Amino acid sequence: MHTSEPVIVGIKQLHTELKTIPNRIENGEEFIVVKNSKPVFRIVSLRVPRGEAAQKKKKKFLDLSDIQFRGGESLSQDIDKILYGA
8 A cells, every 4th residue: 555645636636647646546646736825725544544554643733725836946955844744
């Protein structure tokens, strides 16, 4: 099962890759969708892990509502800094 941080995708990329998204979600991926360089919504699985395994897989929710992206050539680097501290 996939356990890394959410994948950030733009609206156009989401539309292009829509057929693959359900399978990726079933494999544990989560997505944060951005529009005009701003987070709009999160896509996660509705299947909730139960018991002890669920405690290990709980992730801290990242609140992106106050983050402003400037866009431009360094957008992906800016997002990486915010999400991963890179």
